[in-house]
Amino acid sequence: MLGFIIQRFLQAIVVMAVMSVIVFCGVYAIGNPIDIVIPPEATQEIREAAIRRLGLDLPLYKQYFIFMANLLQGDLGRSFVYNVPVLELIGGRLPATLELVLISVISATVLGVSLGVYAGYRPESWISKTIMGVSVLGFSVPSFWVGLILILFFAVHLGWLPAGGRGETVEIWGVAWSFPTLDGLSHIVLPAVNLALFKLAMMIRLARAGTREIMLTDTIKFARAAGISEGTILRRHLLKLISIPILTVFGLELGSTLAFAVVTETIFSWPGVGKLIIDSIGVLDRPVMVAYLILVAFLFVTINFVIDLVFALIDPRVRQGATS
């Protein structure tokens, strides 16, 4: 088991190093950020001083090594636009995004697995067919348009829910959260639903496919023959068996939802990291872009690493296969 962990850990570090090079070169190789840092009427001397101060006169590989050296000390540089440390900037926005993403992914998983198991358990019933029909829509319809329709219907037409912002927040350990207040919660509902729809569709399909397959296996036949009630079979055996693919997708989706929050946050003016990155892309604020991408890459690598470990815990075949 220890060998397995070390092996996966080293792999994760290699991937992270490669990603950092790609992201850094990709963002730094194109465009000249100096124009956004200094006013156009600045003299040549000021211009050159600014270039030197930001280290932009050095060759790319030297810039990369300086960047990595700082990164390992927990310094991701300063935003060109806001002139504050990037880490502080992203850290301040992260709770809003995390709150939104976690609520969406968890509710999508719980609801999606329940609906999917039902649809797989009774594939011929009209409820199952409706569930599957709706899940096709959830896959096809672009999520930004769904967001607009949610605003149009629930905020403009019915006036039940607010269309944007975080609402009232509560400070817990110095971090502002929306979900503990009623007003904040009402602000989360629409963006969370918007973000969750695609994941919901995916979870339904996954749970349905798994259920249909497993209900036909000998495990279930013998459990039934042993006189175990259907409810116990579903809870004890079925859920355990479909949990592996669902866990994988849950982990991966956590990461991709974080990325997709960019769209939802823009529509609902949710002040999270996604909105920050869109604004930063608009003004080519390189340090923020690089830091955000490396953060997302880091999250992906970490999530994959954790999934591998959890797999190895659940399924002994995985850890044996890896060490032998």
Place this chain on the structure above:
Amino acid sequence: MKNASTPLGRFWAEFRENRVAVVALAVVVLLMLLALFAAFVSPQNPYDMANLSLMDSRRPPGFVGSGGYTHLLGTDPQGRDLLSAIFYGLRISIQIGLAAGIVSLSLGTTLGILAAYVGGRVETLIMRAVDLQLSFPAILLALVIVALLGQGKAQLIGALVAAQYAYFARTAYGAAKAERGKDYIEAALATPMSGRLVVLRHLLPNCTPPLIVVATVQIANSISLEATLSFLGLGLPVTEPSLGMLISNGFPYMMSGRYWISFYPGVALIILIVAINLVGDQIRDQFNPRLRK
């Protein structure tokens, strides 16, 4: 059936049995024709500024404008007839979707087959890069690339290709790897035929079914991705609005109840994407040997 003996004829005969897929295909063809002949079916040329009057801007569906005809779906903030703007927008969306799909298909297939055929270091290098990219969300990649390259059709297509070629590479690699080990390829390689010819004549044709399936799905995806990027203000210039741009233009007016500017282009977009996906589903089912009776 008069030509049920040819493979294409057999394919079509089976395709016809699924009514939903046939309707979806008809819708796709209709939308493509509308896009192609947008100049003839639109009441107005929405790109010609001389045609537009600000007097007509943001009017509801059914409004009779200064042009003397009825705006069936209303007008947008620039005073464009929305129906015309949707036809022209469809044209741009389909153009971009097809272009990005075809380029990613060629690039991805070449890389995937190269990796499977050559093997060794090349294989490891290509497939590691592809897997690394697949673990990263396509939307983020497209977002960053388009931000760096700037606005314009070619840049947008480049960003979409960069975000999507990996899916084709994975599929082509999987198919080619499986075919590569089969006897007919070994036999072909044993003849004096050049390796290149074996790949083109024998390996590639046998890898096409899964690639066609991925291509339909990815064309729908690129259309959706393009719309999303345009909505975020990172797509095409405002002078030639795609569907996503039209939706984005209408967004600020939604709060005051002028829903139609965003709503109808969105409906057109969804009909297009859903129809393509339904056709793709049917093709996938037909190619899936496990579903064969």
